[in-house]
Amino acid sequence: MNGFTSTDNVFPLRPTRRHALQLAGAAAAMILTTRLAWAQNNNGSSLVIKGKDGWLFAGWGSLAQVDTAGIDRNVQLVARVQQWLKEQNIELVLLLLPDKAHFYADRLPDDKKVSAAVQQRYALILDKLQRANIASFDDFAALKKVSTSGAEVFYRTDQHWTLDAADATAQGTADLIRKVKSQLAGNAGTGTPLGALTKERRYGDLAEIFLSPDEKKQVGREVYTVRKQAEAQGLLDDAPAPVHVTGHSMVQPYFGYPQKLSNLLDRPVSLNWKPGNIGPWVMLLEYLESPAFKQNKPQVLVWQMFEPSFNQGPDAAGLWDNASIMPVNTWTQRVTQALGSAKP
Template sequence: MPTNKRSFPVAMMFLLGVSLPGAIGLSTTESPRLDSGVLSGSYQRIYESEFTQNMPLRNWAGATYRALTFALFNEAGPEIVIGDSDWLFTIEEFGNPAEEVAFASLVTAVRNELDSHGITLIPVVLPDKTRIYADRLPRPRSVAIETRYADVLNTLRALGFQAADLSDALAIEQAGGDTFMRTDTHWSPLGARLAAEAIADEAGIAGTGFVQFETTYDTETTFNGDLLPFVETGLWSDWVGVDRETLSRPVTVTNSSDSDLFGDQEIGIALVGTSFSARSEFNFAGYLQEATGLDLINLAVEGRGPFAPMQEALENGAINQIAPRFVIWEIPERYIHTRNLP
């Protein structure tokens, strides 16, 4: 729904802001010769190219247009969906991934490889933000996507895994706060902590280690969500746009006074996954340490999805060299194609 930062008079000003540079661009664009290929369509392409080059304040006009569509229609670019109270969602969660992976076969192959080295695999599927905050969406998702998470859990359980249902842990009704960031694709520190605790409990590894960890929080600072650039309104942001969030960055450390504690300490967990695990401001790795009492090494990688980091860690021998007791494999739901599930 529109916020108090949007109004019809402001929107009309934006209309002028878009049309005026366009009119100037038209007046300064020379039409190409008609023998340039009218019938083939090259005439239009040449004219559009010259118009784009001649249009003044192109960046300003672009921001103005985004502000206009945001103010009037509560819409942005094709990459995101704007929900109630300016909650932003990636369009990736409304459909299947472009790349298909034989999910059950892949998980089974990884487990078999780790089993051969005495390592236990704990696959963890993260529910979509759109699933947890479905009440904020402007439109429903397809039935196949809505049932995907349950199908994934059923697949893992059929393979013999415990498969923690994180949709329960991240449910905002019981969390007492936001479990995902409003302007970002990722969970909040609260969501990461609740997920870590649920995973440790479900896998039976809660408090099994002997290392004491403690999490403290830095001063609250502005957080720029990764979905904000898609609704950037430039100089109009004081009137129309999405407000920034704040975040208190968590930091988990051992409170042991033994400086040599980790000199020969067994690595209990190797964490493999995506930016949900890799980005320090959400502290998923730290919360896992705190929940389990086990030392952890983080092999998660940003920007490569959940499958490539696991493949690389196995092929380069990183996991075998670390020789952890457990490998926690974090897999966001949106990377799994419904066609590969029963």
């Protein structure tokens, strides 16, 4: 049995280089317009930071400043969502993913430094989430263990994490899910079986999207480790998923996170995600308004957010894709309507 389904942007669980390149192309179309606007509003900042030894970093996050007011506002908004979900007997798990620059600050160019405030930003957000009694865990610490073991956490020319990092995060997520929901519905043996590992050599998305052909040759391709689809695994599973993951391309099947989570929980896991600059607010809303949610409400909803953009709310004009932007009141009204809750 499969144990893994996707409700949006379905990519086969047998990842290939062709699918990876399709992802890069889709991401390019969704990122460029908004990020160019961001760069223009931030004194012409580059869309990609070219670091040492061919390392590339996204150039649209601040390495110097922390928007504490925006963080506080969004913690309160997440807490409201958690309460509305509880009214539907759904537990929320907030998956906060850390920035690549934390792990490879020594690969940044000499004129780019991570400030002391930004170094503490992940811990600051996590503390505020936990003070608000929002279920979350320290993924920064989990990924530091990966780094300490000698494995890479992120790919050199890509925004995305490695299989080792995705696996470690899936373990942390599974452990937290067991704390918030001791008994998941469904039958043992319905989780995703894990296939053999394979290697693929290609350009990372930052190189593929933002570098010229000559620059791409200079930084070179790199080797990606991905899991093949297990022979016993079909494309769809009829068993309803008690756990749903909503997020961006970090949690897509290509990098292995949802399959590993399903395997660890031994239950089906459903997923909706999109590449590009869509943002977590619209991704959650799209799921809650979907037929899939109405037909099978999960016991646990894993909502993936990203540390550098956690301060950006649903109304972050010029930062999210234009189609994703809406007033906070509009967003909350649509969420409560989708959940059948009273209006805030």
